Amino acid sequence: MPEMRAVVVKGGKGPADAMSIKQIPKPEPSLGQALVKIKAFGLNRMDLLQREGLYPLPPQAPETMGVEFSGAVEAIGADVGSAFKVGDAVFGLAYGGAYAEYIVVDTGMLIHKPAELSWEQAAGVPETWITASQALNVIGEFKKGQSVLWHAGASSVSICGIQLARAEGAKAIYATAGSKEKCDFLVNELGVTAAINYKTQDWAAELQRVTNGAGVDLIVDFVGANYFQGNLDIAARDGRIVVLGLMSGSKLPNDVDIGPLLFKRLRVEGSTLRSRELEYQRRLRDSVVEHVVPGLKDGTFKVFVEKVFPFSEIVEAHTLLETNRTRGKLVCVI
Known part of the structure; x- marks a missing residue:
């Protein structure tokens, strides 16, 4: 079975330094899904809670942390009429699994990445x-x-x-x-x-x-x-x-x-977002495409990225997020 690198937490939960990068099975897209090769992923406070075992995961979420990402579509599962094709630059929201080299996500949660946004900026858009x-x-x-x-x-x-x-x-x-x-x-x-x-x-x-x-x-x-x-x-x-x-x-x-x-x-x-059913999240995604993406393209809206970390420095990234001193997004690049 093909493998990929992903962030895992020793023992399933723990402090920041319990995280490390290991090889885990690479996911495969099924009906209505896309496999995305991740370029960057955003960090969120819920990731800290999940790492500490304090965030109840929705049943469809993988154990791997991370709910927002940017990257390129590598494969499409069986899906008649998908708006996405192999090679498309995208960003999107997932139930989990973004702290990794690849992610499988419903195509209804993907958004075409505007050329005006960097991979790092795009990775910080979906959840927030x-x-x-x-x-x-x-x-x-x-x-x-x-x-x-x-x-x-x-x-x-x-x-x-x-x-x-x-x-x-x-x-x-x-x-x-x-x-x-x-x-x-x-x-x-x-x-x-x-x-x-x-x-x-x-x-x-x-x-x-x-x-x-x-x-x-x-x-x-x-x-x-x-x-x-x-x-x-x-x-x-x-x-x-x-x-x-x-x-x-x-x-x-x-x-x-x-x-x-x-x-x-x-x-x-x-309200929460992550535990919502897919149809609800798709409607919110459509609202962002209509109301937010045009503003990101023309500069009306700004994506504030405070610091970018390499994938290998995930411990340092979590440690900074825990300080509550940041403004804007922390992003990791792969």
Whole structure:
């Protein structure tokens, strides 16, 4: 059986230095799938959780980490009318398996790579832009003229979401971040209305001030428990709160006041992407092709890649991601 190099975790889970590159069986495409020779893959926070054994994998996911990649189509499984052919430059989203030389993925999750994007940039697009679009448009039901708050503002998803919200006519865009450098980046490079350093300011009180008490229409949160009360407090009437992560945990303090849920008619909804059925993910992929790819081609949208690592330095890449000091994407090239 043909083999390929892939990142494996000794014992199935562990710290960053438990990872190494080994030979594993090379996958083969079946009906409706393509085999892609990977040029680059993006790193995501879920990869850290998966490595540590803390991320429940969907049943169709391989053990190998990695959900986004760029590369060239090497083979197509039986598929009448596929929009892809051998040799096509593509990028895409997968249930897993991108930390490897080859990946098999449903052709409905592939996107033709624009010539304007490098392999490294393209590898950083799928997970983040699809997640941001899902949070803003599908779950948040954003409408032109509303205000939006992106927590973890310098994270890859928020960087994409801020750009999308601007392009789609937000009246104000706010963000929280953990350093002056990140706040300056958000204001000066991404054009947010206000960026609040949560380490030096009471972000909820500051947002009450800058919105003159009106609050924010749509809040996208990755933090969870520690931000739950603040989100309720600064949400505008009929506001929506989209929860995409639980970086501070899932157990709420005993004194949380849920009164604003009722009195402001708020909607709080959590969402994941990786566990969604293929048909749902395909619809999101189609939305990115329609709304995001043109902006990537003409330069309206920027892909912020913070650092590129060779495949052999996957341990160093994970170690950097764990620091929470990055803004934009970390990418590995093969």
